[in-house]
Structures are given as C-alpha cells and as structure tokens.
Amino acid sequence: xxxxxxxxxxxxxxxxxxxxxxxxxxxxxxxxxxxxxxxxxxxxxxxxxxxxxxxxxxxxxxxxxxxxxxxxxxxxxxxxxxxxxxxxxxxxxxxxxxxxxxxxxxxxxxxxxxxxxxxxxxxxxxxxxxxxxxxxxxxxxxxxxxxxxxxxxxxxxxxxxxxxxxxxxxxxxxxxxxxxxxxxxxxxxxxxxxxxxxxxxxxxxxxxxxxxxxxxxxxxxxxxxxxxxxxxxxxxxxxxxxxxxxxxxxxxxxxx
Amino acid sequence: xxxxxxxxxxxxxxxxxxxxxxxxxxxxxxxxxxxxxxxxxxxxxxxxxxxxxxxxxxxxxxxxxxxxxxxxxxxxxxxxxxxxxxxxxxxxxxxxxxxxxxxxxxxxxxxxxxxxxxxxxxxxxxxxxxxxxxxxxxxxxxxxxxxxxxxxxxxxxxxxxxxxxxxxxxxxxxxxxxxxxxxxxxxxxxxxxxxxxxxxxxxxxxxxxxxxxxxxxxxxxxxxxxxxxxxxxxxxxxxxxxxxxxxxxxxxxxxxxxxxxxxxxxxxxxxxxxxxxxxxxxxxxxxxxxxxxxxxxxxxxxxxxxxxxxxxxxxxxxxxxxxxxx
Amino acid sequence: xxxxxxxxxxxxxxxxxxxxxxxxxxxxxxxxxxxxxxxxxxxxxxxxxxxxxxxxxxxxxxxxxxxxxxxxxxxxxxxxxxxxxxxxxxxxxxxxxxxxxxxxxxxxxxxxxxxxxxxxxxxxxxxxxxxxxxxxxxxxxxxxxxxxxxxxxxxxxxxxxxxxxxxxxxxxxxxxxxxxxxxxxxxxxxxxxxxxxxxxxxxxxxxxxxxxxxxxxxxxxxxxxxxxxxxxxxxxxxxxxxxxxxxxxxxxxxxxxxxxxxxxxxxxxxxxxxxxxxxxxxxxxxxxx
Numbered sequence: 001x002x003x004x005x006x007x008x009x010x011x012x013x014x015x016x017x018x019x020x021x022x023x024x025x026x027x028x029x030x031x032x033x034x035x036x037x038x039x040x041x042x043x044x045x046x047x048x049x050x051x052x053x054x055x056x057x058x059x060x061x062x063x064x065x066x067x068x069x070x071x072x073x074x075x076x077x078x079x080x081x082x083x084x085x086x087x088x089x090x091x092x093x094x095x096x097x098x099x100x101x102x103x104x105x106x107x108x109x110x111x112x113x114x115x116x117x118x119x120x121x122x123x124x125x126x127x128x129x130x131x132x133x134x135x136x137x138x139x140x141x142x143x144x145x146x147x148x149x150x151x152x153x154x155x156x157x158x159x160x161x162x163x164x165x166x167x168x169x170x171x172x173x174x175x176x177x178x179x180x181x182x183x184x185x186x187x188x189x190x191x192x193x194x195x196x197x198x199x200x201x202x203x204x205x206x207x208x209x210x211x212x213x214x215x216x217x218x219x220x221x222x223x224x225x226x227x228x229x230x231x232x233x234x235x236x237x238x239x240x241x242x243x244x245x246x247x248x249x250x251x252x253x254x255x256x
Numbered sequence: 257x258x259x260x261x262x263x264x265x266x267x268x269x270x271x272x273x274x275x276x277x278x279x280x281x282x283x284x285x286x287x288x289x290x291x292x293x294x295x296x297x298x299x300x301x302x303x304x305x306x307x308x309x310x311x312x313x314x315x316x317x318x319x320x321x322x323x324x325x326x327x328x329x330x331x332x333x334x335x336x337x338x339x340x341x342x343x344x345x346x347x348x349x350x351x352x353x354x355x356x357x358x359x360x361x362x363x364x365x366x367x368x369x370x371x372x373x374x375x376x377x378x379x380x381x382x383x384x385x386x387x388x389x390x391x392x393x394x395x396x397x398x399x400x401x402x403x404x405x406x407x408x409x410x411x412x413x414x415x416x417x418x419x420x421x422x423x424x425x426x427x428x429x430x431x432x433x434x435x436x437x438x439x440x441x442x443x444x445x446x447x448x449x450x451x452x453x454x455x456x457x458x459x460x461x462x463x464x465x466x467x468x469x470x471x472x473x474x475x476x477x478x479x480x481x482x483x484x485x486x487x488x489x490x491x492x493x494x495x496x497x498x499x500x501x502x503x504x505x506x507x508x509x510x511x512x513x514x515x516x517x518x519x520x521x522x523x524x525x526x527x528x529x530x531x532x533x534x535x536x537x538x539x540x541x542x543x544x545x546x547x548x549x550x551x552x553x554x555x556x557x558x559x560x561x562x563x564x565x566x567x568x569x570x571x572x573x574x575x576x577x578x579x580x581x582x
Numbered sequence: 583x584x585x586x587x588x589x590x591x592x593x594x595x596x597x598x599x600x601x602x603x604x605x606x607x608x609x610x611x612x613x614x615x616x617x618x619x620x621x622x623x624x625x626x627x628x629x630x631x632x633x634x635x636x637x638x639x640x641x642x643x644x645x646x647x648x649x650x651x652x653x654x655x656x657x658x659x660x661x662x663x664x665x666x667x668x669x670x671x672x673x674x675x676x677x678x679x680x681x682x683x684x685x686x687x688x689x690x691x692x693x694x695x696x697x698x699x700x701x702x703x704x705x706x707x708x709x710x711x712x713x714x715x716x717x718x719x720x721x722x723x724x725x726x727x728x729x730x731x732x733x734x735x736x737x738x739x740x741x742x743x744x745x746x747x748x749x750x751x752x753x754x755x756x757x758x759x760x761x762x763x764x765x766x767x768x769x770x771x772x773x774x775x776x777x778x779x780x781x782x783x784x785x786x787x788x789x790x791x792x793x794x795x796x797x798x799x800x801x802x803x804x805x806x807x808x809x810x811x812x813x814x815x816x817x818x819x820x821x822x823x824x825x826x827x828x829x830x831x832x833x834x835x836x837x838x839x840x841x842x843x844x845x846x847x848x849x850x851x852x853x854x855x856x857x858x859x860x861x862x863x864x865x866x867x868x869x870x871x
Contacts, residue, residue: 075456078453380846549670549672
C-alpha cells in the first residue's frame with residue numbers, strides 16, 4: 001500500500017456540550033478514494049472543516065505528508081495542497097465561471113499588489129498560464145461552454161462541477177468532496193463518478209463525503225463510517241455493507 | 257475587449273486635453289479639478305468596498321490625514337510640498353496599517369462601526385488639536401506645488417497635475433482588479449471561506465487593500481490641500497465619508513470607471529442646483545437607499561445588469577462560448 | 583471636598599446621558615435580535631421623538647400628550663421604515679443593509695431639517711427647573727425623571743419579554759427563527775414589532791433628554807452612534823448589557839469631559855468603542871461571538 005498522505009490521530013471537537021467528533025483516528029493512503037459516510041449530524045462536515053483548517057480540534061493531531069497541520073489557518077493548509085468543495089456550494093457568484101476557476105490558481109501564482117498594479121511583463125505570462133490551466137480544468141468538468149457566464153446563473157448540478165474545477169485548478173494532492181452528488185440527477189451523478197475515478201487514475205487522493213450509496217460503493221476503495229462523532233467502522237466497501245454496527249446506525253436513524 | 261479598453265483611455269486623455277484647450281473659465285476648471293480629487297478617493301473606496309466587500313464609514317479620515325500632513329508640514333515647518341505629499345502618503349498608509357490590523361478582523365457592522373468611530377476621532381482631533389491644526393477655523397496659507405520653478409497655482413496648471421494623477425491611479429487600479437490579486441479581492445467579497453480554501457490569505461489581503469485605498473485617499477487629501485491652499489476639519493467629517501460611499505454606490509460597486517462617473521455626478525449636482533444645498537442630505541440619503549434596495553451592485557451596474565438581462569432574455573438562454581481570451 | 587462634589591455632579595450628568603444611551607442601545611438590541619440587522623437610523627428616531635413631541639406641545643401644551651404623540655409618531659416612522667426600506671431589499675448582505683440604513687438615517691435627518699429648520703427647540707422640564715441640592719452638587723428634577731422613567735421602561739420591557747406571550751414569542755424568534763415559525767410564530771410580524779418597539783424606545787429617550795439639551799434636527803446622529811457604542815460595550819443583543827453599557831459610557835464620557843477636556847468629550851465614547859471592538863468584540867456581557 002502507498003504511503004500515508006493524511007493521518008488523523010484521536011481528533012476531538014465539542015461545540016458547547018455537543019460532542020461533534022470524539023477521538024476519531026484514521027489514515028488515508030496516497031492515491032485512493034476514501035469515503036466518509038454516516039447519518040446526518042454524524043460529524044462528516046465537521047471533519048472536513050478540521051482537516052482544512054476552518055475549525056481547530058480540541059484534542060488530537062492531523063498530519064498531512066508527515067507534517068502537523070491542525071490549527072493552521074485555511075489558506076496555509078490550502079497552500080500545502082489540500083483543496084475542498086463545500087456542502088452548501090460556495091462559489092464567487094459575481095464572477096464569471098472562468099474567473100472562479102482562475103482563483104483556484106491563486107496558490108500557484110505569485111503576482112502581488114505592485115506587480116499587478118504595474119502589470120509587469122512577467123505577470124502577463126503568469127496570467128496567460130493561469131488562463132490556460134483554468135480552461136483545462138473547465139474542459140475537464142465539461143463547463144467550457146459556460147466560461148463567460150456569471151457563476152450565479154448555473155444550475156445547482158453545474159455549480160457543484162464548477163467547485164470541483166476550481167479546486168482542481170489549484171492542483172491539490174488531496175481533494176475533499178463534500179456531498180458532490182447532492183442535487184445532481186442520475187445522469188449527472190454517473191458522470192461525476194467517472195470523473196472522480198479519472199482523477200484517481202491521475203494520482204489524486206480523494207476523500208468523499210456522500211449520501212448516494214451506490215456512487216460511494218462504486219468509487220471508494222475504503223470507507224470510514226461515523227456515527228454521533230465516533231468512528232464505528234472502517235474498511236473496504238464490501239465489509240462495510242455487512243458490518244452490523246453500520247447497519248444498526250443506518251436503520252436506527254432517519255438518514256436520507 | 258482590448259481595443260475597447262484602449263478606447264476608454266484614449267477618450268479620457270482626449271477629453272482632458274480638450275478640456276484644457278477649450279475651457280477658459282477658472283470656475284469650470286476648478287470644478288473638474290475637484291471631480292479629479294474625488295475620483296481618487298472613490299476609486300480607492302471602491303477597491304475596498306465594491307471589490308473586497310469591506311466597508312469603511314470613515315474614509316474621510318485618511319483624506320484628512322493626507323491633507324493635514326501636507327498642510328502642517330508646509331506651513332509650520334516649511335517642508336517642500338512634494339516631500340510633504342510623500343510624507344502625507346506615509347502617514348495615511350501607516351495609520352491605515354495600524355488601525356487595519358485589529359479593525360479588519362471585524363466583519364460587517366462591527367467593521368462599519370470601527371471605521372466610523374475612527375473617522376469621528378480623527379475629525380475631533382483635527383478640531384481640538386488647535387496648536388497643530390488651527391482648530392475649526394482651519395489652516396491657511398498652504399503653498400502650491402511648483403514644478404521647475406513654475407508654481408502650480410492656477411486651475412489650469414493644477415488641472416494638468418490632478419488629471420495626470422487620476423489617469424495614473426485609474427490605470428493602476430484597472431490593472432489591479434484584472435489580476436490575480438483583483439480576482440482574489442472579488443472572491444473574498446463573495447465567499448471568504450471559499451477564497452481561503454484556495455489559498456487566499458484573506459486577512460492579509462484585506463489589510464493590503466485597506467492600506468492601498470488609504471494611500472489613494474491621502475494622495476487626494478494632499479492634492480486638495482495644495483490646490484485650495486486652505487483646509488478646515490469640516491471637509492473631512494462623517495458626512496463626507498457618507499458622500500464618498502454615495503459616490504461609490506452611484507458609480508457602481510466594483511467598477512473602476514464607474515467611480516469616475518459617481519464622483520463627477522455627485523460633485524456637479526450640488527453646483528447645478530441652487531436649491532440642492534438644503535436638499536443635498538435628503539438626496540444623498542434617498543440615492544443610497546433606493547439604489548441599494550433595488551440595485552445592490554450600484555446604479556450603473558444595476559442599469560447594465562437590467563440591460564444585459566434583457567439582451568440575454570432576447571437571445572434566449574444561449575451559452576456564449578467565446579473561447580478566444582482577450 | 584470640592585472634588586467630591588464635582589465628581590458627584592459628573593456622575594449624575596453621566597448617568598442621565600447614559601440612561602438615554604441605554605434606551606437607544608436597547609432599541610438596537612431588539613432589532614438585532616429579531617433580524618440581525620443594525621439599524622443605523624435608530625439615532626434619528628431619538629431626534630424625531632424629541633422634535634415631534636415639541637411640535638405636539640406647541641399644538642397643545644400638555645406634556646403627557648406630547649410624550650404620547652411623539653412616541654406614536656416615531657412608531658409609525660419605524661414601521662414605515664421597515665416596510666419600505668428593509669423588506670424589499672434584494673441582496674440583504676450586511677454591506678447593503680449598512681448602506682441602506684445609513685442612507686435612511688441621512689434621509690430622515692435631511693427631511694427633519696426641511697420640516698423643522700436648523701433652529702434649536704426646547705421642551706419644558708417635566709416638573710420645574712428648581713435644582714435639588716445634594717451636598718454642594720446640584721441635580722435638576724429632569725435628571726431624576728430621566729433616570730426614573732428609564733428604569734421604569736427597562737423594567738416594563740423586561741416584563742414584556744419574560745411574562746407576555748408576544749414577548750416570549752419575540753425571544754423565541756430571536757433564538758431560532760425557523761423553530762419559531764414551526765410552532766406558528768409569524769417572524770414577519772415579530773420583525774415589525776421589533777422595529778415599532780425600538781422606535782418607541784428611541785423616541786422616549788429623545789423626549790426625556792430634550793428638556794436638558796434642546797432639540798435640533800442633527801441631534802440624533804451622535805446619540806445614535808453612542809447608543810450603538812453602548813450596545814457593543816455591553817454585548818450586542820443583551821438587554822442587561824445594553825443598560826450597563828449605556829450607563830458606563832455616559833459616566834466615562836462625563837468624567838473625561840470634566841476632568842480632562844470638554845473638547846474631547848465625543849472622542850471618549852468612540853475611543854472606548856474602538857478598544858472594546860478590538861479587544862473584546864462580544865462586549866462585556868455578550869456570550870456569542
């Protein structure tokens with residue numbers, strides 16, 4: 001098995017009296033797709049917020065490529081090579097689809113205030129490169145035709161694809177997808193699945209939070225199951241499907 | 257797209273030249289000079305408010321700091337006006353930096369209130385520190401700029417200086433918003449979280465643009481001091497900060513060229529209407545409310561949006577895949 | 583002994599102003615709790631209350647009638663403001679809401695200037711001008727009216743929120759609007775009510791203070807901003823915090839004015855505001871960030 005890319009060790013977080021995550025430990029080897037599933041409120045999105053620096057764990061440590069990253073601000077973690085999408089899509093609504101993806105290149109380009117204001121020659125070359133890579137990402141998700149439209153006008157399904165394109169433009173090593181299939185129709189979901197697998201084939205490591213079980217089972221090599229903030233099971237999809245605690249957790253609660 | 261942009265610059269340059277050649281009336285030239293000075297302020301505030309989405313209700317303070325640094329240094333200490341201008345920039349941006357570090361951690365109402373409070377404090381100090389500032393009656397006898405022995409003390413000569421600065425600042429700003437940093441600014445406005453998740457250091461970026469816009473304001477203030485040769489605190493109060501916000505709103509949030517328009521409209525309007533003086537406050541208030549309620553991106557942008565919407569609607573919902581980038 | 587008398591004097595005038603700040607702060611808090619909007623026009627309600635009460639008094643010289651008339655007028659203005667300026671907003675982001683309510687404040691102030699002109703108006707004190715002596719410090723009866731009626735208003739308000747069904751519904755709405763809607767509380771109505779209530783509080787503050795200060799079209803801006811500073815100082819949305827913040831601010835301002843320099847009087851409030859915002863933005867009693 002490939003070396004461990006992301007390593008969570010005993011991560012805990014409570015909001016007031018509510019324990020959102022309790023001693024969660026798991027590892028994500030490089031180059032695989034790992035799914036995190038669990039009923040609503042199990043702590044999946046909280047987990048993403050912790051990995052990407054939007055929240056800080058009260059206990060436990062998170063290692064990315066062997067370096068501790070817990071508690072670091074989001075932009076620092078992003079610059080290390082972790083990109084994400086958001087459960088409630090967070091696009092730059094007043095910018096065009098293409099510009100949204102161009103922001104994804106932020107961490108890989110360097111024009112600062114003065115260089116930008118003076119439009120130094122090298123920044124033009126950088127802009128050209130940003131533009132090309134952004135087009136590439138748009139074409140990959142199939143949104144090139146929408147490039148000049150404001151992001152706000154896209155239907156929800158395409159908005160989710162745009163978020164993925166934007167994250168990909170930052171050339172991450174680890175991509176966190178938070179319910180990418182919600183709001184997508186069957187056809188779109190199928191395409192999404194193919195896309196995720198294609199990304200994995202390119203060597204990208206992906207963590208997927210998803211309620212669509214058929215998609216999850218199809219693409220994931222490993223699944224971690226959270227319930228009430230605790231990791232209750234971990235393993236390959238087949239084992240998870242038969243895991244008694246997982247079955248109990250799902251049947252015993254109203255998940256959609 | 258590029259030719260369109262070129263045309264705008266050409267148009268601005270030609271208009272300025274034409275104004276310089278044809279207008280032989282000091283009043284009109286002075287009015288244009290004030291439009292220029294206001295444009296500098298509005299472009300800066302627009303970068304902060306329209307692009308980055310960070311409000312400042314105390315922008316007049318940086319304008320005042322620039323003006324008073326220039327005024328005090330030249331009158332009391334006999335400093336050369338050009339050097340005083342540079343020092344004015346330093347004071348304005350340094351103050352913005354110091355205030356900005358704690359203030360920009362705040363959001364929304366809290367930031368509005370912090371900038372407002374800061375603006376009022378500066379205004380009070382300008383009034384009260386009489387031995388420095390001359391108090392409410394102001395500071396007079398501020399020398400004009402001079403260039404190679406030529407005093408820039410007529411509206412015509414000042415016109416050349418001020419509009420050269422306006423052209424420069426517009427160019428820098430237009431470059432800025434259409435760059436990596438400009439996109440990051442707009443991204444920050446729409447979703448701070450998403451911007452951060454892509455590696456944008458949002459805190460630092462806010463501070464950078466705050467200082468940058470204070471720099472424009474200080475520049476405008478210094479130009480104002482050496483243009484009018486007299487300054488008084490009344491020009492730098494809360495109401496002027498609101499006036500600047502109104503100019504941004506009229507010209508359009510996130511529109512560099514709109515800033516020029518907003519500054520022009522709201523500088524000319526009071527001159528056109530004699531009755532306006534009493535109605536000024538009412539009209540500003542009404543503009544702010546109506547535009548923000550119905551066209552949250554500003555007047556010009558709002559009208560453009562409606563126009564574009566109708567165009568799109570007429571074309572049917574067609575995706576325009578114009579692949580050739582600029 | 584003179585110093586002590588002076589201090590007492592400052593304390594009283596500070597508490598009097600502070601009581602008005604407290605009423606305004608409570609108004610900010612009520613609207614904030616119902617809508618998370620900061621209504622920058624709140625200060626203008628104070629001015630409107632004072633000036634319309636004076637106008638009513640000129641029509642018929644009865645103070646109770648002027649009080650009721652002034653408060654009623656401002657309640658109507660508050661409700662109209664909510665209906666016309668805030669309900670139709672397309673993009674209710676903090677930025678647009680700030681600009682709209684600031685615009686509203688400026689508009690109301692401008693209209694007041696057109697209607698009342700730029701002169702200062704006075705309203706007689708509620709019970710004579712003969713000062714009371716406390717040692718060597720003097721207290722005007724109006725100071726006592728301000729403190730007493732403010733205390734009464736705060737108590738009535740607290741009782742309203744804690745004991746009546748409507749008050750409880752408003753608190754529920756502030757706590758969780760969605761859940762409140764589920765149990766049948768109409769949030770729109772609660773928002774209206776909050777605007778009416780805070781307008782009434784502002785107006786009452788204005789009418790109470792105007793016999794001491796004279797009333798002018800531009801009196802509201804500073805009072806409003808200081809009221810907001812008081813709300814922040816105490817913790818935005820906390821009613822006890824608002825009262826405490828108001829009184830503290832009033833006293834601090836009055837002491838600084840007397841002991842340091844009267845010119846910097848207004849700067850004190852905003853200096854305190856900045857310090858609180860930078861060091862403890864949740865305020866003295868605020869729990870949530």
